[in-house]
Amino acid sequence: MPVQTTSRTQLTRANVDRRRRYARRARRGDLLVVLLWTSGAAAAALFLAYGGAGLFGTLGDAVTSIGIITGLVGTDFVLVMLVLAARIPIIDHTIGHDRAVAVHRSLGKPALYLLLAHGIVLLIGYGISSGIDPITEIGPMLALPDMPLAFIGLGLLIAVVVTSLVGVRRKFSYEGWHLIHLLSYIAVAVSLPHQLSVGGVLAGGTVQRVYWIALYVVAFGSIAVYRFLEPALSSLRHSLRVDHVQQVSPGVTSIHFSGRNLRALGSAGGQFYIWRFWTASTWWHSHPISLSAMPTDHHARITVRELGNGSGRISSVPRGSRVSIEGPYGLFTDDARTAPKLAIVAAGIGVTPVRALLEQASLAPGEATILLRAGDASETYLWDEIETIAASKGARLYTMLGKRSRTAPTWMPQADAQRGVTLTSAFPHLLDSDLYICGPSAWLDLVEADARAAGLPAHQIHSERFDW
Amino acid sequence: MRTRAVVTSIFASFAVLVVGWQAGNAASTSVTSSPLASGSTGGNGSTGTVGTGSTGTSGTGTTGATGGTTTTTTGAADGTYTGSSVNTPFGSVQVQVTIASGAITDVGAVHLTDADGRSVQISNHAAPILRTEVLSAQSASVSNVSGATYTTRGYLMSLQSALDQAGF
Numbered sequence: 001m002p003v004q005t006t007s008r009t010q011l012t013r014a015n016v017d018r019r020r021r022y023a024r025r026a027r028r029g030d031l032l033v034v035l036l037w038t039s040g041a042a043a044a045a046l047f048l049a050y051g052g053a054g055l056f057g058t059l060g061d062a063v064t065s066i067g068i069i070t071g072l073v074g075t076d077f078v079l080v081m082l083v084l085a086a087r088i089p090i091i092d093h094t095i096g097h098d099r100a101v102a103v104h105r106s107l108g109k110p111a112l113y114l115l116l117a118h119g120i121v122l123l124i125g126y127g128i129s130s131g132i133d134p135i136t137e138i139g140p141m142l143a144l145p146d147m148p149l150a151f152i153g154l155g156l157l158i159a160v161v162v163t164s165l166v167g168v169r170r171k172f173s174y175e176g177w178h179l180i181h182l183l184s185y186i187a188v189a190v191s192l193p194h195q196l197s198v199g200g201v202l203a204g205g206t207v208q209r210v211y212w213i214a215l216y217v218v219a220f221g222s223i224a225v226y227r228f229l230e231p232a233l234s235s236l237r238h239s240l241r242v243d244h245v246q247q248v249s250p251g252v253t254s255i256h257f258s259g260r261n262l263r264a265l266g267s268a269g270g271q272f273y274i275w276r277f278w279t280a281s282t283w284w285h286s287h288p289i290s291l292s293a294m295p296t297d298h299h300a301r302i303t304v305r306e307l308g309n310g311s312g313r314i315s316s317v318p319r320g321s322r323v324s325i326e327g328p329y330g331l332f333t334d335d336a337r338t339a340p341k342l343a344i345v346a347a348g349i350g351v352t353p354v355r356a357l358l359e360q361a362s363l364a365p366g367e368a369t370i371l372l373r374a375g376d377a378s379e380t381y382l383w384d385e386i387e388t389i390a391a392s393k394g395a396r397l398y399t400m401l402g403k404r405s406r407t408a409p410t411w412m413p414q415a416d417a418q419r420g421v422t423l424t425s426a427f428p429h430l431l432d433s434d435l436y437i438c439g440p441s442a443w444l445d446l447v448e449a450d451a452r453a454a455g456l457p458a459h460q461i462h463s464e465r466f467d468w
Numbered sequence: 469m470r471t472r473a474v475v476t477s478i479f480a481s482f483a484v485l486v487v488g489w490q491a492g493n494a495a496s497t498s499v500t501s502s503p504l505a506s507g508s509t510g511g512n513g514s515t516g517t518v519g520t521g522s523t524g525t526s527g528t529g530t531t532g533a534t535g536g537t538t539t540t541t542t543g544a545a546d547g548t549y550t551g552s553s554v555n556t557p558f559g560s561v562q563v564q565v566t567i568a569s570g571a572i573t574d575v576g577a578v579h580l581t582d583a584d585g586r587s588v589q590i591s592n593h594a595a596p597i598l599r600t601e602v603l604s605a606q607s608a609s610v611s612n613v614s615g616a617t618y619t620t621r622g623y624l625m626s627l628q629s630a631l632d633q634a635g636f
Contacts, residue, residue, distance in 0.1 A: 045488025
């Protein structure tokens with residue numbers, strides 16, 4: 001009896017800790033949202049602070065001021081987008097890599113529209129002031145110092161945003177798209193001179209100057225540090241190499257790495273790294289892949305399915321090849337839990353982060369329920385390992401084998417759907433659980449929809465998708 | 469949580485904008501209220517530092533003698549007068565006025581707003597307009613050139629100080 005009481009209190013303490021961690025994370029998340037919007041307002045406010053109503057004295061002045069404000073807010077958003085793309089640890093720990101990328105993406109079009117408006121409205125404003133039409137005004141405007149560069153910058157931004165539209169992006173390989181996307185750094189850089197010389201914004205007053213310099217430093221600084229410097233140093237320090245490649249089933253391989261002091265990377269089960277294999281044919285490809293086991297000091301493992309050209313080639317990388325990493329990223333971890341119970345649904349190669357997450361999680365018997373799904377027996381990657389871990393931690397494990405129904409939209413095999421299996425019948429404690437879902441995007445969306453329909457709040461749903 | 473973030477964002481953004489607007493208005497009223505032309509210190513930005521060679525090269529002696537009786541206007545001495553240099557956020561403005569036979573015959577710029585490229589463009593646009601208006605109005609009371617508010621203000625302040633020297 002006393003034993004049971006102890007385990008009970010431990011369980012509740014874990015819950016209290018979990019709730020506290022979540023509350024802290026939610027507060028940080030709210031703070032990020034507030035910072036994002038307030039930075040846009042601050043960009044406008046700092047401009048207004050050096051002129052006030054006087055900036056709107058005449059029609060020409062008013063239009064020009066509006067044009068300047070749209071440019072400032074647009075630039076502010078572009079810089080915020082750089083910050084979001086920089087994979088800053090605090091942001092990743094707060095909202096996770098994929099939420100950060102989603103916010104980054106959702107700001108793209110508004111930022112571009114603001115900057116386009118900036119150009120057009122200023123042409124109108126300058127035109128009104130000097131009594132010529134906006135089209136004719138293009139000439140004098142281009143005659144201003146640094147303006148041709150600014151126009152080039154805007155053109156580059158248009159290219160970056162257009163290639164990122166969902167329909168257009170599919171036509172590019174990731175590398176091709178990414179190369180174009182890197183132009184945004186150049187776009188921001190070449191539009192900086194006109195802000196200094198024509199805008200005079202940075203010369204206007206101290207607070208405004210300090211604000212913009214700080215924003216530029218934070219944006220480019222965090223990109224430099226967290227996208228380039230830190231990953232490079234960490235890769236050198238841990239000196240990862242391909243140790244051996246092991247076939248798991250046809251088309252699926254586990255790649256084992258050797259390295260130094262790998263535990264110090266601090267990866268949590270369920271997190272991913274962005275991998276780059278330094279061989280002549282693979283170095284220009286980067287792959288976001290989850291660890292499929294917790295690393296030891298000298299060993300790490302990923303398990304990959306040959307999908308695109310890139311992932312096919314990395315399973316034939318020779319032993320001893322150097323590997324560089326960026327990461328760990330993601331909130332698909334035990335740490336991100338908010339509820340007393342744990343529910344996991346994974347399909348196909350989506351089992352890999354689940355495998356690592358389960359290995360790391362400390363679970364009370366009956367705390368976790370796992371549901372694995374595969375199209376057929378050849379796709380049951382790592383199921384044996386998960387079975388062993390589940391048994392040792394007292395987790396319940398269900399499996400679903402079989403093709404999905406082609407007629408009705410369901411994430412289950414046709415037979416199970418017809419038997420009347422639902423998410424809540426598989427997970428009776430669903431509403432008291434965090435639901436972790438990992439698998440192909442279309443399938444994952446269906447599980448998510450079911451979970452929401454069952455009344456599971458958004459913060460209890462944790463999905464991991466690798467679509468870029 | 470989401471609503472809390474949204475509400476706070478709206479409130480914070482609004483507050484920031486209002487503070488900026490108020491600060492801007494406070495600053496610009498102190499600019500406009502500072503006295504015209506020379507002497508006064510304190511008004512931020514627009515302190516009219518009295519022009520250095522303010523007397524200018526006074527036109528050679530002949531004080532409008534030859535038959536200039538018709539111009540009843542003022543007892544202004546003929547000559548070229550340089551106004552005080554007026555500071556604006558976009559650079560200083562200083563003008564030179566030429567008085568002949570008691571009338572303003574020419575106004576020229578010694579220095580115009582040039583803090584940045586746009587300011588130079590605005591100055592080049594505004595200067596000829598202001599010159600024409602001043603010549604036809606024969607005073608510093610001419611209307612603002614839109615889009616060139618600071619340049620106009622500086623131009624007219626400097627002009628007035630030059631006219632004051634001339635006793636115009």
